[in-house]
Amino acid sequence: MSFPRRAGRGGKLAELAPERTLRRLELSVTRRLDGLLNGEHLGLIPGPGTELAEARLYQPGEDDVRHMDWAVTARTTTPHVRDLIADHELEAWALVDITPSMDFGTGAMVKRDLAVAALAAVGFLTVRLGDRVGAYLLRPDGLQRRPARTGKAALYATLQAVLDAPPAQPGDAAFDAPTLPGAITSLDRGQTRRGLRVIISDFLDPAPDDDPAADPAAPAVSGTDTGPAWERPLRRLAARHQVLAVEIIDPRELDLPDVGLVEMTDPETGAVHEIVLSKRVRREYAAAAAAQRERTRAALRRCGVHHLVLRTDRDWIADVARFALRQRRAAGRSLGGVRT
Numbered sequence: 001m002s003f004p005r006r007a008g009r010g011g012k013l014a015e016l017a018p019e020r021t022l023r024r025l026e027l028s029v030t031r032r033l034d035g036l037l038n039g040e041h042l043g044l045i046p047g048p049g050t051e052l053a054e055a056r057l058y059q060p061g062e063d064d065v066r067h068m069d070w071a072v073t074a075r076t077t078t079p080h081v082r083d084l085i086a087d088h089e090l091e092a093w094a095l096v097d098i099t100p101s102m103d104f105g106t107g108a109m110v111k112r113d114l115a116v117a118a119l120a121a122v123g124f125l126t127v128r129l130g131d132r133v134g135a136y137l138l139r140p141d142g143l144q145r146r147p148a149r150t151g152k153a154a155l156y157a158t159l160q161a162v163l164d165a166p167p168a169q170p171g172d173a174a175f176d177a178p179t180l181p182g183a184i185t186s187l188d189r190g191q192t193r194r195g196l197r198v199i200i201s202d203f204l205d206p207a208p209d210d211d212p213a214a215d216p217a218a219p220a221v222s223g224t225d226t227g228p229a230w231e232r233p234l235r236r237l238a239a240r241h242q243v244l245a246v247e248i249i250d251p252r253e254l255d256l257p258d259v260g261l262v263e264m265t266d267p268e269t270g271a272v273h274e275i276v277l278s279k280r281v282r283r284e285y286a287a288a289a290a291a292q293r294e295r296t297r298a299a300l301r302r303c304g305v306h307h308l309v310l311r312t313d314r315d316w317i318a319d320v321a322r323f324a325l326r327q328r329r330a331a332g333r334s335l336g337g338v339r340t
Contacts, residue, residue: 016113017120017159018317055080090195091148092126094119095136095187096162097180097201097248100267103167106252107312115200116162117316118246118308122198123155133158134191138183138201139165145190184233188240197237199305200246202253203228203296231299243305247296250312254293255286 055072058079072080096119102112109117123133127150134148135158146158178186180201187197237243256277265272275281300307308323310316 012113013116013156013159013163016109016117016163017124017156055082057081091132091134091191091193092122092196092198093134093136093148093187093191094122094198094200095138095183097138097183097199098162098165099138099140100167101202101204102248104253104267105250105312107250107314109312111202111248111250111312112162114248114310114312114316115246116159118200118248118310118320119162119198120155120159121317121320122196122244123159124152126196127152127155131195135162136183136187136190137162137165138178138180143178143183143186179229181230181233184230184237188233188237192240194241196244197241198244198246199234200248202248203230203245204292227302228295228299231303234300234305235303238303238305243303244308245300245303245305246308246310247300248310248312249293254289256282258282 055069058068058073058081063081067081069080069082072082096115098112098115102115103110105111105113119135126133130150132148132150133155135146137144137146144161146161180203184199191197234243234245258279259277261274261276263272263274297307306327308320310319
């Protein structure tokens with residue numbers, strides 16, 4: 001398999017991170033969305049502020065009774081509420097999977113390029129607010145940490161680092177290189193300050209018989225149906241942070257074309273197999289792929305994280321916009337008449 005040549009910032013990066021288009025997305029979509037993180041932030045996931053402000057008179061029908069300041073109310077004999085001040089200078093951390101399976105693509109781009117686009121979308125929405133963005137890059141040779149910094153220059157440097165990382169050849173992985181479960185655990189333990197956590201990956205989990213015990217710090221869930229090995233660490237991460245899981249998919253991972261005899265190479269192990277793509281093989285492959293996707297969806301749902309699916313053969317900006325609007329509608333239904 002040949003990998004596309006990666007151009008510099010003026011070419012490939014400008015194509016994958018179209019700042020003007022993302023700015024229009026902010027104005028047309030996120031202006032109607034409250035709270036990417038905590039407080040008066042605009043973005044994908046709603047959330048309240050946490051710092052207490054001064055007490056003021058209660059306005060019937062407008063204020064939430066859960067914000068009632070009972071001490072001031074008792075002292076003045078007049079109902080008072082205490083407002084919440086938005087949290088500022090928060091940190092958003094992304095874990096970007098750039099293992100060999102992410103260098104595959106048969107659509108408009110390879111999966112790694114789509115991961116760069118997803119990171120750009122989250123990054124621009126964050127640095128616009130003055131918050132810091134950091135990243136963990138899951139590479140075949142180890143986990144690389146890029147510190148959280150403010151500003152678009154730092155974001156562009158991180159995007160370029162993901163784009164320029166050389167494609168790994170099968171078998172290049174270090175003996176003790178972290179897996180996705182281990183990388184999620186490292187992100188959880190290394191960044192304790194509450195904020196947004198974004199996991200960008202294809203979430204392809206090895207079969208239990210092929211999983212080399214993964215990471216000892218993040219063992220797979222026990223039981224007959226163990227679930228993906230990354231489920232338990234992701235559940236721990238979601239217990240403390242707002243988590244957005246971005247699943248990157250290529251259409252050829254869902255079904256195979258009718259092309260007869262082909263050689264297939266596992267990008268992670270380098271194993272080569274000759275396979276005749278008969279009607280039965282294609283049908284069984286499609287069923288297995290659908291089962292794998294459902295397994296991923298169910299695990300993310302159990303973890304309580306937001307799930308965004310991006311495909312290499314679709315308009316990713318439109319998919320992000322639709323996802324954002326769905327999240328806002330869901331938040332409006334859950335909040336009911338409570339003002340945000």
